[in-house]
Amino acid sequence: MDYEHLLVKVEDRVKIITMNRPEVLNAMNHLLDEELHHAVMSANEDEGVGCIVITGAGERAFSAGGDIHEQRAHAVELTEEQREANSLLYQNWMYDISASPKPVIGMMNGLAYGGGAVLASCLDMRVGCENTRFRFLAVAYGRINSTWTLTNQVGWPTAKEFLFTGRVVEAEEAYRVGLLNHLVSSAELRDKTMEIATTIAGHRPESVMGIKQILLQDKAADLRGMWENEVDFTAKVKGYGVEQAFPEFIARRGREL
Structure with a gap:
């Protein structure tokens, strides 16, 4: 447009x-x-x-x-x-x-x-x-x-x-x-x-948008509801493995060993 x-x-x-x-x-x-x-x-x-x-x-x-x-x-x-x-x-x-x-x-x-x-x-x-x-x-x-x-x-x-x-x-x-x-x-x-x-x-879009969605939902939730929102959402999103999440740390640690 x-x-x-x-x-x-x-x-x-x-x-x-x-x-x-x-x-x-x-x-x-x-x-x-x-x-x-x-x-x-x-x-x-x-x-x-x-x-x-x-x-x-x-x-x-x-x-x-x-x-x-x-x-x-x-x-x-x-x-x-x-x-x-x-x-x-x-x-x-x-x-x-x-x-x-x-x-x-x-x-x-x-x-x-x-x-x-x-x-x-x-x-x-x-x-x-x-x-x-x-x-x-x-x-x-x-x-x-x-x-x-x-x-x-x-x-x-x-x-x-x-x-x-x-x-x-x-x-x-x-x-x-x-x-x-x-x-x-x-x-x-x-x-x-x-x-x-x-x-x-640069971060994973599902995680960034998930955080915002949960925060918006939490505006009207009590503490238990806030915890449940996070548990329910994260159960649907497969996170990165440590190799994907911390490649620089793992590479550096490998060199040190």
């Missing part, structure tokens, strides 16, 4: 998806939403992809959120039922990305405000730089979002503060509270993100 608002490439089994509307800080209009959803879903169907990275074009923004000009036009052009349908579609594609069987990493090249922050909080992990900052803005315009994602990243008290206030969260704070897994310079951002992504992509 040819994309109008995305740049897509596969590198070392990592699918890198770049939201490409830098002139509007990578604001997410309806078409970009559809394309991003398609790009992630197609990556899950591609055996040549083991991990997915989402980022934004330029150094200013991951995404400034929803396209206000499009939303304003839709407020005039669309009926209330059509706007509600669009809102539901938006929520569904965000969920699909969050539940992607393959891990998705946010390469946070700049600000993530509004819908951009929601998208970032849907991802499995985030790598940021000095340009990164977040703002969960729903409360400012009478909406509600990120309640099902942000608590999983930063915990309940911090999530409440971010969602109740809608304030800016700078990179250092985001890293301190766990919203960023890593904080590096902008010059190092791509290398650090790809280091993590290629490591993940």
Whole structure:
């Protein structure tokens, strides 16, 4: 599929998806939403992809959120039922990305405000730089979002503060509270993100996707249920033998003997 608002490439089994509307800080209009959803879903169907990275074009923004000009036009052009349908579609594609069987990493090249922050909080992990900052803005315009994602990243008290206030969260704070897994310079951002992504992509896909599936199931399980999920799943997946899992160690040990 040819994309109008995305740049897509596969590198070392990592699918890198770049939201490409830098002139509007990578604001997410309806078409970009559809394309991003398609790009992630197609990556899950591609055996040549083991991990997915989402980022934004330029150094200013991951995404400034929803396209206000499009939303304003839709407020005039669309009926209330059509706007509600669009809102539901938006929520569904965000969920699909969050539940992607393959891990998705946010390469946070700049600000993530509004819908951009929601998208970032849907991802499995985030790598940021000095340009990164977040703002969960729903409360400012009478909406509600990120309640099902942000608590999983930063915990309940911090999530409440971010969602109740809608304030800016700078990179250092985001890293301190766990919203960023890593904080590096902008010059190092791509290398650090790809280091993590290629490591993940190099592992056995069944194991990586199995871990994510179990973790998602465990959100509503007690300790016994968490243990049972792991036992049930691992019984279905034949692991590597030691020769496959630790070839370098075995070779080195052989030389030492």
